[in-house]
Amino acid sequence: MRHEGKLARVGPEGVVPRRRAQGGDDQTCTSYYGLPVINQPVWSARDVAGYLFLGGLAGASALVGAGAHVTERPRLARSAKLGAAGAAALSMLALVHDLGRPARALHMLRVVKPTSPMNVGSWLLAAFGPATAVAAASDVTGVSPVLGDAATVCAAVLGPAVAAYTAALISNTAVPSWHEGRREMPFVFVASGASAAAGVGLVLAPAGELAPVRRLAAVAGPTEIVLTKLMARKMGLAGEPYRTGRAGATLRIAEVCTLLGAGGALFARTRRAVALGSGLALLAGSALERFAIFYAGLHSAQDPRYSVLPQRERLSRPPDGTSR
Amino acid sequence: MTRSARIFSNGQAVAAASGYDGAPPRVGFFTDTSVCIGCKACEVACKEWNRIPEDGLTFTAMSYDNTQGLGADSWRHVAFVEQVREGAPGDLAGAGRVRWLMSSDVCKHCTEAACLDVCPTGAILRTEFGTVVVQEDVCNGCGYCVPACPFGVIDQRKEDGRAWKCTLCYDRLGAGHEPACAGACPTESIQFGPLDELRERADRRLAALHGAGMVDARLYGRDPDDGVGGGGAFFLLLDDPEVYGLPPDPVVTTRDLPQMWLHAGIAAVALAVTVAGVFVGGHHAP
Ligand code: SF4
């Protein structure tokens, strides 16, 4: 509950009216008893960080499925289509589960609202989810290949949007470590999604059809790591949570997993076990990356420094109308 | 006004921009903290009128503030700040050197309201009075509005799953009454009325205080050019906003949304091109 969380942060110093929290670079910050300025996200990590991971995986897998379909790699195509359909279904379940009123899930589709990435995403998923399901079902059963082809194309067209929009979703908040990453976050997210999709292919498809996903792993994995570092560096103070605490630790494990997976994929041409291990490592790396980003946001929301200090700095700058 | 300007900035004629013909004047609160005595009559009146559930009877040791902040079950919150001022005249264990700051915080009913912008269900709407209200029969508890508000106002009520905040007593306004908190305030610290009038009154009050030597007095949320287009509820403060737990320079997150959509679009294309590339590149040498 809100009050317990707040109390825990007040502590024995509660009687000191203007607690000065020590900031990075020796900046001090005035606050109201050390309490956060913004209210804490109420999203559960499992549901929402999990959704960020699954959505990215599903979106990029839909592309891989179409690519494999067109280039006649049937086993890879089936793996990717199943991956996309499974992840899309699970991700929608996670979203509904996280609602305070799950029975009202369809209220998401009452309006069309471009100022709300969650609304836009709901419409995307409403089309993408069924498309992936039809594509996968047709592939597995052989029923209605024409419909299957159409669904495959449809899923591949929507997939990149599904993988990218979630970055706008979390950046479009007052949470410092999400909002300040708004320029780089979409690129981090699509790289993470591609890396996870490569992981699905490596785990499920036979060695003979793995070449494209091995290349994808080699490109996406390192890109994900480099872009995340770049994003955290460009964020200023809001980048701090990406280097410390739970988010920092999670991110470091994610990096190791992703590097192992991307490196392993290079050697996965003939050995099934290597492909399997690399794929699992890529999936773990992508998932942990999303949890790290989620935790970094929570950390920045809890501490008034991350809200107050950058705003103070902005006020002390000459008003020239430019922002970073 | 262009369509995108309307979507991303409602301007000051918020009710008209939201599609109301012949809307009444925009109303709001001017909370003059220089005359607040910390009686919490506003908190009580709000809870009673709006039938807000009890949300914990905790002792915080934060001066006389056990409410702690705004949330789903606290739509008014009186902040208590005790400042020991060095160099001020005083005796008897410093009693005379303590300055009390008390301020009744509330939803700002922003001109550019982040909560309203991000709400995916359309549960949050702009009323004909220019205020921002959650429709409890529509909200599905997605929680998006909670971290979107730059002031930490709206929150989810755990027991019922939905988001709640000050309605500026929408039901009372409709019946021609002032909001419960303003009616209960014994010192007229909380003033309710048409926003234009309140702004003029606040300007006069600020000039008077400055004239009386209270140079620290400043208006917060009054400026229509600030990061949220100005608040429908604004304040006269006697110290920096962060002393009261308020953000010093809040900016509605959706101002940056066009940039976010652009970057997401480029990233989506980059993803499609990359995946196409890994297939094309290997087509002849699988
Ligand atoms: S203060 Fe927060 S809850 Fe109130 S209108 Fe503004 S954004 Fe919405």
Ligand code: SF4
């Ligand atoms: S929790 Fe309710 S009011 Fe808040 S954004 Fe979601 S649907 Fe809208």
